[in-house]
Amino acid sequence: MVTIAFLFILVSSTLLSILLDMHLYDLSFFQTLHFSLTLDAGTRKTIVFTALITGLLASFILDYRMSKEESEKKEAR
Amino acid sequence: MQKELVEKISLTQLFILVSAFLFGSAIVVGIGGEAEQDSWIAIIVACLLSIIPVWFYIFLVSRIPEKNLFEIMEIAFGKMISKVLILLYILYFFYISARVLRDFGELIVGDMLVNTPIEVISITFMLFVAYILYLGLEVLGRFSEIYAPYLMGSILAVGILLLFSRELHVKNVLPILPEGIGPVMNTVFPKLITFPFGELVAFMMILPYASKVRYAGKTTILALMVSGLILAYSSFVQIATLGPEAKLRSKFPLLTATGEISLWNFIERVDLIIIFVVMFGILVKISIFFYGGLKGLELVFNRPYRAFIYPMAMIIAFMSIIISKNFAEHISEGISMVPWIIHIPFQYGIPLLLFPFVLWKSKGLRSEGKKR
Amino acid sequence: MKTMKLLLTSLLLLGLLSGCWDTKELNEVAFVTGVAIEQGEDAKYKVTVGVANASQLNVQKSEGNTPSVTFSLEGNSISELLDKMNVGLTRELRFSHTRTLVIGEEVAREGIAGFLDYLERSGQFRNNFTMLVAKNISAADILKTTFPIQKIPSLKIHNQSSTLFKEWGGAPDMKLSDFIAALSSKGRHPVAEALTIVGSPEQGGSVDNNKKLDPESLITLVGLAVFKEDKLIGYLNLEETRNYVWTQDLIQTTLTVPCGEEKYIDVRIVNSKSSIHANYNRETPNFQVEIIAEALLNGTQCRDDLEKVDTYKKFEKDIEVMSESMILNTVTKVQEEYEVDIFGFGEAMRRQHYQRFQAVKDHWDEEFSKADIDITVNIFLRRAGTSNKSFLTEDE
């Protein structure tokens, strides 16, 4: 569930920012998408995406752990 | 000592949270600059006017006790519709947190750590927000009790220090209202009424957790007025120090004004220190929006909100970067689009829509209560 | 618990991996104390920076070498030149402790707005450095003239001008931000301090200059540079500068007032407050400058009995008459000679009669030069030092 939420929020918030950018720069959707997601060169890209990936990993782990806990609970019953 | 399951915040804490929330980014980026030397009047007017919506938020929350905005929406609109609306709200909350975070990042990178990537600032700051929300709302409340005196104290001290440095030229605020109330009202609506005052909509997520709900509303309104006054004071000091033109020109007028302080050749360049004071306001603002969003996720995805903290914090850090390419884009979005497209529907539209439903449902609830 | 660990480790890792973007150790940077900008021979500007040589300022480590090093480059943009200074200097330059900006006369006459924007925008400069115009002398030489007590020339000048402002009012308290504020205001024109070198500039450029009781060359303040917008148009002398400052925010000054024939009293003016009342008399703007000040009698050459109230009254009257005419002369001189409002009368008009000012703001200087100015000085002579009657009085 956490992973789903993560992906959902990620996609939709990117979408939101893109919609705003479309309006501001008068570009088409795909142009804006390309334009927004290509970040500046250098270390910065890696930092941002590393952060995002750790977020994704964390949500995987959390999901896994919670499903395990749930199944343990069921067993206990 | 059993741990209390429902987190409570005291009225003092609520007061501090509301005022720190209102200072938040507002005190950094400077508000109401368009009203030139009358911006302090504009702030006071906006503060007084926004008592109405804030009272309205409080009314909605108090109508159905112990339920936050999202739970009320669930009661009013039913599961399906409310889920969609809640998701929209979550997006709104996260988007605003990201914007505030960007404001803060720009501040740090622009003035203090010039070569440090803004991304690192965003991420480190979000890590802290994640940590404090992981510890809980209660901890955030107590945390603010410690830092609030410094925040308020230094905002007040800036004016006094400027006065001693002979930089406070009160005549700069003259003439008062040379062109009537028109320009002031143009600033008040829609800008000031939505930012920072309308953003108190996020407190509909917090109010139900106040320890004395009966007084929570009064406390919030008192905090609103006090912080409105302090914001106006700060704006007044900025105008008196810099003059309206320079204030409007400055990216972070409070810092520019503080930079003028010079006492005994020793207290100089205090603006760097003010940044830290401001950092606390930013923290509260981001935390509360973030908390609102997390509570929404908890409701929609049916998992404890702590589970979402780290991933979502990273998304907000990411968002704060891609939200705009450059500072100009960030500001122009903030001026031209965010108030109309984003603030007004979420701050006024949906709560207003909620109003008749809440009245109807709460009547139902009450009569049910009587039957029992 | 686990989340906390994750947070802390990622925070630490982030720190370790990323390194320190902004670290600059103190011995990796050089602090610029003064910047001089003048007309270049081949390019638009010639920029000279004065860099502090800290170890020579330290009592223990000083070897008697120069406390400040200068270097000049020519180019078309200040920003680029400042970043390019390592052509001749070893360390990265920092401008946060810059205290003086000396502008060459030619550049000032051409207009200085071009680089003021950079100075305000860069955020590297502190806001409290003094704006100076080098009169009849190369701006770079100003940064090269040493002084034994305050060894770094730029710091010396900064100190000199702020002390002169505080003690006698002979320098305007004009910081960069004030200058820009005046520039952007429709009802005021900026001014700057003017300075020059007495003696030979070549001699001043050596530490040996510090070894003489009477330095070969010395930087002196000579009054006020008057600007129209961002262009230099003329100067006021020291007396006039004081009179100008008196209409603004004088802290204290000393006057020599005639009390009889060829005889004078010395008066210390303290606690002076000035206010401007603006009015429109049909088509002529009309200003009343009201100055209220306390005065202390420092000395007298007259024989009047200082234990009598009448004497005080007389002296008060004398001071008032003299200072009123002095200030009025200065204002009239500016009105007639330069035709620019450096006093901020326009701002007063804007505050007090907003609508009228809006109508004339685009040609305010014309309005200013035809304005009626009325100066009222109210002096309250409080006391006369530590003695009562002067021994001169007893002579009678």
Add this chain to the structure above:
Amino acid sequence: MGWMKKIILSQKSYNQDKSLKHEQLSLGREAPPLSKDLQENQSNIEKAFENATDFQMENIHVGNREGIICYLNSMTDSSLLADKIMVPLSNSSQQDRSIADLEEFEAYRKEFFSGVGYHFHDTLHELIDDVLAGYAGVIVDGQPKGLSLHVGNIEYRPIEEPSTQTVIRGPKEGFTESMDTNISLIRRRIQNTSLKFESMTVGKDTRTSVTIAYIDEVMNKGILAEVKKRIKKIRTHAIFDSGNVEEYISDKSMTVFPLIYNTERPDSAAANLLEGKAVIIVNGSPFVLIAPTVFSDFFEATEDYYQSFFIGSFIRLIRYASFLIALTLPSFYVALTAFHHALIPTDLLFSLQAQREGVPFPAVIELLIMEITFEILREAGIRMPRAIGQTISIVGALVIGQAAVEAGLVSNALVIVIALTALATFVSPIASFTAAARLLRFIFIFMAAVFGLYGILLCLFFMVAHLVSLRSFGVPYLAPIAPFIAEDQEDVFLRFPFFANKRRPHYLKTEAPLKNPESKSPSPPASKKGDGS
């Protein structure tokens, strides 16, 4: 948290495996009730104390019956034993008393051993426990119960002036290793029946006795119950010092801040008892624990209360300031000299710059070298035999002070920073608290080296967030500050005069909130009318 669970689980199974072996190790634990047969008892005891040179057992006559007396001569006072027990036993008049049942046995004890602490025991191992604690065990043939008589008198360090928390003015007694002495030191100060002591035994192998002292009418019952519960819950084999107990009963172990106050001063313990806290005395440790504890306790010294409240308050503020200095001064040095040169006043800047000329390391490395040098010196100073302790300070002063500067390794200003930090570290009355500052300091330095002032502030934020999340026995650690309690401010940053300090701390939820409602500010006697002064 899976891996952690695994470790805990494996720990459990390990314990189960060893349990059998362990039983044999701790003797007599499962021993049967006392047998009526004297011989059997005797052989059981002898088996238990096999190979114990300090064990003594003698056959005696108790009344008209056979009996044995056993004791450890290392734990008992021989003259006491002789006077109180052996002399009455050898008295010929007792020889023909009949001891047929328990009542007669009790009457016998009353007559001959009155005034000696005693217990009757049903099982052998209880009796053996008493013998181990310095009692003499008496078993009589045919009697179902054994009698233990207190004749213990172990040599302890006499009451001395405490080596920590010294005062200029105030009582100079300190707790010792003896539980009885410690109890008496407290009892002497609070002569009141509502002062209660409750004992329990902790530690499977050491069987250390732990006493909880509290004031019945003041202490909150919930907190008291929690303290007791936690001490009972301790599962360990050995307790040697109150430090062991502290670690077991703290609310949270993952923190550098001590959640329980410790003191060597009986007056401090007594004062805390009267505030409504519990004092935990561990046998063998001169440091008693005080629970619950809040952050501000660590800034209060007993001497604050023995001198004028102006001085007391001032010193207290100095302590808070020096905590901040100890925590952040080095990191501010790094942040200012390596990042924010603009914040340093110009003249100071040039002075610092001149000092740094030619120093080969970056400021952080320079600082870390000196910090670690200092920590090494400090540790050496503590662990060194007293006799050569003197040399340490000389070596330290030479190494840190002059040599390093003259060799150009570090700058003068840095030495000042280090010295001030070191001094500030020693200001807090409690050593375990300053340890927190010493440790956190390095994190601060590190963050300052990466992010400058932003890093320092981020660290402060993390620290404060951590602090507010802590609790000590359910009481928020930063209690009167956050959550803010206005009434409790009279004894936090400032020490208000006693007449203004009428309440016990609110956050302790005491049963008696007022402590001295009648106290009034001193005033000269009212002058008579017409006295006209």
